[in-house]
Amino acid sequence: MKKVLFIFSLLLIMTSCNSQGKRPLMGDTDYQKELNASYKDASKSPLKKKDLRKFNGLEFFDIDSTFIVKAEFTKIENAPTFEMxxxxxRKPLYKKYGLLNFTLNGENCELTIYQSQDDLRDKKYKDYLFLPFTDDTSGNESYGGGRYMDVMTTDITEDNTVLLNFNNTYNPYCAYNDKYSCPLTPRKNHLDVEIKAGIKVFKKH
Incomplete structure (x- = not known):
């Protein structure tokens, strides 16, 4: 009987230790949790080893529906290929894919969205579009080099609109580790408003 009680007590201790050791994924949305999970994974995280050891989750602005906007999309026809x-x-090849016009906090905004010519060769990424931007938080609360948003060609509706969710933005890998080569946000993609949504600047250890 004593042996059974001992084994039962041991199992309870092990279960308790495991439950304490497994921390829930940080984040208020599925997007944030998935991003934190990928950064916590040493096999694919851009974080330096010293930062990964202390990593508890990326910092985000509070979710704000104000920064979910419908933009009018205008395709740029016959755009030339250029080196970004x-x-x-490194000079990756891109094309201007279209213009996005929308209103944010009463301000008329316009962003150029790009298409990587390298991604067109990969079936997995051929529908991805690249939307880099800076705003009036850049260099303070958000990364100075700008933030990125992924948009798919399939996100563009038949009436040429696309929903932009600035809560789902991310930093270039260069914000975490200078060994990476990252596209610089073109000057024309600066927004004269504060985008207090999405990913914040990374505080390195």
């Missing part, structure tokens, strides 16, 4: 500047000597 990056944080290194």
């Amino acid at each position: 500047a990056t944080t290194t000597d």
Whole structure:
């Protein structure tokens, strides 16, 4: 009987330790939880080892529906291929795909959305569009080099509108580790408003 009680007590201790050791994923939305999970995974995280050891989750602004807007999409026809500047000597090929016009906090805004010519060769990414931007929080509460948002060609509706959710933005890998080469946000993609939504600047250890 004593042996059974001992084994039962041991199982309770092990269960308690496991439950304490497994912390729930940080984040208020599925998007935030998935992003935190990928950054916590050492096999694919852009974080430096010293930062990964202390990583408890990325910082985000509070979710704000104000920053979910419907934009009018205008396709740019016959756009030339160009070399986009990056944080290194790498010059990836892009094309301007279209213009996005929307109103945010009473301000008329316009962003250019791009298409990577390298991604077109990969079936997995051929529908991805690239939307980099800076705003009046850049360099303070958010990363100075700007933030990114992924938009799919399939997100563009038949009436040429697309829903932009600035709560679902992310930083370029360069914000976490200078070994990466990241596209620089073109100057024309600066918004003269504060986008207090999405990912915040990363505080390195």
